Amino acid sequence: MSVYLDNAATSFPKPNSVYEAADRYQRDCGVSIGRGAYREAIASQRMLDQCRQRAALLLGAEGPDRIVFTYSGTDGLNMSLSGLCRPGDHVVSSELEHNSVLRPLRWLSETRGVEVSFVAPRGDGRIEPSDVRAVLRPNTRLVAIQQASNVTGVVQPVVEIGEVARANGSLMLVDAAQSAGHLPIDLSQMPVDLLACPGHKGLLGPLGTGLVYLRPGLEQQLDCYRLGGTGTQSEDDRQPLQMPERYESGNHNAPGLAGLNAALAHLQSETVEQIRRVETELTGRLVEGLRSLSLVTLYGHASQERNGTERVPHVGVVSFNVTDFAPQEAASILDDSFGIQARAGLHCAPGVHRWLGTFAGGGTVRLSVGPFTTATEIDHAVTSIRELAGS
Numbered sequence: 001m002s003v004y005l006d007n008a009a010t011s012f013p014k015p016n017s018v019y020e021a022a023d024r025y026q027r028d029c030g031v032s033i034g035r036g037a038y039r040e041a042i043a044s045q046r047m048l049d050q051c052r053q054r055a056a057l058l059l060g061a062e063g064p065d066r067i068v069f070t071y072s073g074t075d076g077l078n079m080s081l082s083g084l085c086r087p088g089d090h091v092v093s094s095e096l097e098h099n100s101v102l103r104p105l106r107w108l109s110e111t112r113g114v115e116v117s118f119v120a121p122r123g124d125g126r127i128e129p130s131d132v133r134a135v136l137r138p139n140t141r142l143v144a145i146q147q148a149s150n151v152t153g154v155v156q157p158v159v160e161i162g163e164v165a166r167a168n169g170s171l172m173l174v175d176a177a178q179s180a181g182h183l184p185i186d187l188s189q190m191p192v193d194l195l196a197c198p199g200h201k202g203l204l205g206p207l208g209t210g211l212v213y214l215r216p217g218l219e220q221q222l223d224c225y226r227l228g229g230t231g232t233q234s235e236d237d238r239q240p241l242q243m244p245e246r247y248e249s250g251n252h253n254a255p256g257l258a259g260l261n262a263a264l265a266h267l268q269s270e271t272v273e274q275i276r277r278v279e280t281e282l283t284g285r286l287v288e289g290l291r292s293l294s295l296v297t298l299y300g301h302a303s304q305e306r307n308g309t310e311r312v313p314h315v316g317v318v319s320f321n322v323t324d325f326a327p328q329e330a331a332s333i334l335d336d337s338f339g340i341q342a343r344a345g346l347h348c349a350p351g352v353h354r355w356l357g358t359f360a361g362g363g364t365v366r367l368s369v370g371p372f373t374t375a376t377e378i379d380h381a382v383t384s385i386r387e388l389a390g391s
């Protein structure tokens with residue numbers, strides 16, 4: 001039995017329609033998007049427009065032109081951070097962030113003198129909005145916070161944090177890498193100015209896809225991260241001002257976006273609400289199973305009821321360790337002996353592991369569910385970990 005429980009890295013499998021759409025694009029169309037007037041070029045532009053429209057609808061954006069396609073979550077976070085932060089700016093972020101936020105911020109502080117304050121989570125893993133308010137300054141340009149942790153699975157109160165940012169005149173950037181497609185998101189009701197997410201995780205598209213949402217007017221403030229050909233205004237050597245092509249220079253990942261377009265149609269018909277129900281049930285089953293194992297230590301939301309505290313909102317990410325096994329060793333045995341694909345280590349988020357106290361020991365083992373995970377697979381994982389732990 002082969003059980004994929006690394007959906008936090010990228011979702012697998014994808015809906016069949018995603019494979020078919022990417023394959024069909026390459027075999028039957030195969031052209032550069034928006035670069036020609038022949039039939040295939042027009043069809044490819046139509047596909048891109050549809051994909052943008054579906055993404056806007058899914059996220060509650062003001063319109064399709066507010067969606068910029070990128071090549072990953074990291075790509076969109078770089079575009080946002082590097083495009084906004086200038087010398088003399090202050091940024092508030094959190095200790096829980098992924099290296100895709102931490103490293104651009106470190107680079108901005110070293111090369112542009114941008115100052116950064118990192119807020120620590122409270123005991124339950126949540127970033128308290130009042131702790132964000134306490135470090136805001138008059139020159140705080142941006143608050144950059146993840147919506148859900150790729151290690152603890154804990155969901156952050158991004159609406160309340162956004163309100164605090166807005167009251168200070170600061171912009172709010174949400175890293176939705178672990179929430180888009182897993183949690184309903186309605187940007188029309190959220191004080192959020194930018195949201196970056198991969199297309200290949202919860203949105204169920206192929207690797208090599210991602211997107212950024214930009215609140216209307218933000219293009220006046222956000223410098224271009226990548227400049228070049230857009231297939232429009234070719235006579236002008238200045239970057240176009242129009243959204244979304246202003247931020248989409250160079251050829252698109254057209255087969256990937258054809259797949260993402262099909263994935264978004266799948267999410268539209270299945271609904272994120274229904275996917276959330278399924279993933280919450282599977283996560284609960286996994287946590288219950290692991291909780292009964294005395295030699296297994298759970299972290300994040302999964303540890304909370306055991307400690308007598310109520311579980312905070314969370315996504316389908318569960319981190320644990322097994323007594324006497326280093327995380328990498330436990331993950332290797334789970335793969336070799338039980339066919340379970342888990343991710344061990346620091347998960348590109350060293351601050352979370354420092355906070356959890358798992359940094360020195362090499363992190364944790366992480367299991368993450370997706371919409372196609374089954375209860376049988378969860379039960380196999382629990383039985384295997386029980387055998388590994390000898391409990």
Ligand SMILES: Cc1ncc(COP(=O)(O)O)c(C=O)c1O
Binds near residue numbers: 009146175177210
């Ligand atoms: C919280 C978080 N942010 C950002 C990223 C980066 O996304 P991508 O892998 O698409 O670059 C990830 C991926 O693991 C993540 O978990």
